[in-house]
Amino acid sequence: MSDHLEEVLRSTLGHASDLAPHAPSDLSTHIARRSRVRRMRVQAVVAAAAVVVMAGGTAMAVRGAGHDPTAVSPSVTPSPTATEARIPAPVEKVWPEAVWKIPAKLPGVRKFQPRGFIDDRTLLLETWESFEKANAIYAYDLNSGRVRKVTNIRTPKGVYASGYAVGGGRIVWQTIDATHGEPVTTSFWWAPVTGGKVTAIATERAVKGGGDQLAVVGDRLAFSLSEGGVFTVPLDGGAVEPVAGAEGHHILRWPWVGTPGQYTPEGETSFQELLNAETGETSRAAVHPGEKYVRCGVTMCSGTKADRTDFYRLRDGSQERPLPPRSSLFGLALDRFLTAHLPNPPGGQVLYDVVTGKSGDLGLRPNAKGQSIAVEPAIGDGRLVAYPLGNEYVIIDLAKIQ
Template identity: 30%
Template sequence: MTGVEERLRDALAARAATVRDDGMPPALPVPRATRSGGRWWAPVAVAAAIVVVVAATVVGTRTVAPPVPAARPTPSPGGFAPPVRQVWPGAVHEIPTTAPGGRAFKPDVFVSDRVVVGRGLTRNRPDTIYAYDVDRRHFTRIAPVVAGVDMDNSPVVFGDGYLAWSAIHDGSMEIWAVPVGGGVPRRLASVTAPTSSENKIFGAQNLAISDGMAVWSASDGGVYRVRLNSKGAEWYLVLGSRGFHLVEWPWAGWPRKEWGLDRPVTRPMEHLKNVVTGETRDVRAPSGRTSWNDCGLTWCFNDVEAWRRDGTGLRAFPGRRTTDVLLSGRFVTLHQRDAEGRGAAAVHDIATGRTGLLFTTSTRKGDKAPPTLHLQDGMVWYQTGRGTQVLVDLAHAAR
């Protein structure tokens, strides 16, 4: 048994009785379903990694946690939020930037509170998947990346004891998976990929794992799924999902927000549809609000404020919003200034009103440039310049 398996086994011993035996390899736990509106919703590990400078516009995808009564933001006396380690102490970790063999380590997803999985890169190309135990400060090799198959820029995702990722190979988009405890990666699906006018091949959008399946959207719409124990070529388009984009299984939405259009979408994800039951939901914006930057399953927001999808719970941001999408269904990044004009980057939880300071930013010519902030669903992270990188586990912060 590998170190990561031992670590995860210990963490989940108390919940072993809730794990359904479906014949697959022993699985890590997935987040427990949450009750909302009388139904059970299964969270999915949706992720889309985007690297941004603090004030840049970003793209991301979402998971949702149940709404929590909002609290007023509590900035520090100097005008900044408290440090993120103080606000969510169990969610912040400092890990190496380098994996075994001198590979750069790019974190992708937390598979437990104490273990993060990511890719080892050689010459900027991923060739190995590793787990890193933040307590033992130890890397464990999970699997090689199959030679000749190019992983796209989307991160590895986790659920039901499996890791999955999308790749491009011979003009097709492929879905690959491997047990989190290690093994040989297996191709689950190969789909003819849409191609742009510049012959760019589009990979999977919003890849996630839920209910024993890998689920994703095509760039031109539609929700697809394939079972993790598929014997090959058994993927299919979910009936009634054409034109919709995955938000959180089994919910998909439209219109999808697009960048670079002459007429940008001003009401993205206004319409939701449960692609299993056919149930639909539409946004009911607060009075006077006619557009927004993004909507998830529970929250919507514009430049200065957020509200629930049903139009209730309006609340202002304690700073200037710097992301165009929700992270993990309820987080945004902000730029804050204190009374002396100094700047800082912060992460803000819409549901609770809590805000944590990540790092200060330069405000004068000649100041040292701030680190690049990396955003993806479930995590924000940045490098410190000391051979380490700071990760904030948003799933842990949302508890």
Template identity: 35%
Template sequence: MRDRDEQDLVRALRGAADDAPEPVGDLPTAITERRRRRSRRRARAVLAAAGVLVVIGGGTAVARNVFPSGGGEGVSVTGVAADPSSPAADPSEAAGKAPEVPVNPVAEVWPEAVSIIPAKAADGWKYRPITGLSATELLLAAESSFEKAGRLEVYDTAARKSAVLAEMPAPPGVKGYFVQGVEVGTDSIAWWGETPNNRDEWADFWVVPRTGGPARQVGEVTGAQAHVERIGVTAGSVFWSVRAGGVYRMPLTGGSPEYVAGTDGLHLWSWPWAFDVANGREGEDWDRNQTKLFNLETGQTVAVNAPDGAQGLRCGPVWCFGASGDESIVQRTDGSDRRALPGLLGRMDYTPLAGGRFGFFRLSPVTGRDTEGEEIEDFRVPLAAVYDPVTGRAAGVGKRNSSGGGGIGTGTSSSPTSIIYWDEDRRQVEKCEMEDASSISAPPGAPTSTGKTEVCSTIEKGGGKELTVVNLLAVPPTE
């Protein structure tokens, strides 16, 4: 969570968008899809179409080279009829293609997992979902301003009520402090914070009983130990991994940090598991395959059997998701039960969700091409899909608006979250203005443009009242 104004971000990113490549991006907490019209060649600086992802619930980020599949032709969405006003699709488009994974709306697949919650607390602070505490309890951060978390609340989806769990204070005398990843343990909830807009290498850790109460600062770290990427919490210690690899721990009673022997090159996934690839918040190691998981409690190592040609394989203790060529794949860690997932384009989050069971994939609205080669798009196709390898079922999540865009977020927990959410009433609107062509950046060596050209950007309107939340802890382990 960062100290920055949303409009400042949009202005800054708009300036960077001119030279950005076609987006294939990912965001661990949220994403924005946009309408692709490759046949339209007018000059534009549309944020969502120029490598910048403007998102709800997760800030703003520049797209990285994340989706290994690189796109593809649509997905079959069961129960969604083709648009009768669209030109007929070229039947040759589907020739020789494997059947795509059927995707039904999540409210039909797992109705017990879907809830509508208020987007704000009673005092007007905005809610940011973190993760599920149980099938009916959601852990939320209440923010006084953009990404400025001030307290933890628990929302009961059955009773439709929230309760304050703990305040999230800043340490005395520390300016520019922002809470980062929150982690739920068996007995405690922990989080870490930093001063992201300063150049100092500093971070601290806090803990509160899972039942609630006053938060307590565990301790502070500096230097390389402050390059925190993820944390874990046990009855006696807080653990964290750093971006360069390696795991540290500190007693909840305070004290000096201690390096955990044998964790060179390891990164926390979800306590007690660590793996041997970076957590990818900035795209590092995305295509590299994970080779193992290591249990920090027992010392057990689980080897990952990656198939030839696999890219970006990421695994929990049981299931792995990745890509092979242009297709997404799923398998068990030992390589068994390997399946291709046609139509599920590229995973939306860096690691599987909810204990390694679920995959989270992008969906395309493109259902084919007409006789002139134009893409046919159905904007009733959800933004993304959650795939359960246990049952083989896929559920569509997120709402695509009439421009093809839309926002979707994932909870901000340190471990892979169990929450996906979006604002049904929030929409993207394209705003276009005529500007001097000379003011638009051009690639090096390209001739300078003259005259006027139409420059467009996407802005978000509406929403802000309710969030649709999918809590995967409510999905039965077997069906």
């Protein structure tokens, strides 16, 4: 988990700290220290992250991945009122076209983590040789249940694979070489979707800094750095070229790039400024005095008003509506989805769609110690929601929800 994400987690969960008892005072410090040592990879926290919420508002993220969702209409509908406490139907009943349950253990495959979609029916899985250190990637057919190895991944000690993106028949990822927890250089790799050896994307000069988001754009790889800046490089190797006007920007959802990025430790508005890297179109989101935790997408923003009520609205400030009580403050996945916590009892979360007003119960409940997994769809590009539930993984493809 990146230091930036930890800051967002602390501020977000602090906002809801009245919902749980206090954790040990040194827990978040321990997590931050371990994270700096274990990995420097902002893009590692992508798509729907399952956040293990410890008592008192400390969290640990276990990330997923996603790819290339379709833009959503900015129409909005009223949210449920704060007095409503009903538990909605399970997500698989509300959106059967978008939800699968797959075994948490697959024959001949180590413990895996879902990382994204290779295509509309194929899930990308990552297995580990040790904590968070990938040793292979697999393709899982959601229709047939068949699994096949794509390739092995080998990285030096202290270097981790992250940021998977798919396009042009390739699966692409990055590795970040760090010294004392600080990113030094980022390298890019690919393997055929059909399976085969890993190939390095040779660059004419080293890419300085830590990569965050990747996108396959035709025959080129587009990437942004955690320090800011958007660049492209041919998938077959060559010169790294900066995207005009995107200095200090981050990839939001290609071709949209913006600043500040997803992680705003000083409380800035996330992606307030947007640039279309292909057309040059720009957008600046409206933000009002006293608003906090404002996180913006391509068409929508969400956050907390000065009176501590939560809202979502179009980027131009129009069509503002209230969010459900206890909503996530990580923003709206695909400009329409977020999670909200159910009151205790029973606890748990629902997935909520601001476009249709529908919600579905994720099935998560606190254990005897009051600990639970909290799902955050808006971390990353937000197409994949994946979380363990009993002996299964629940897989939700947000792009399939109409």
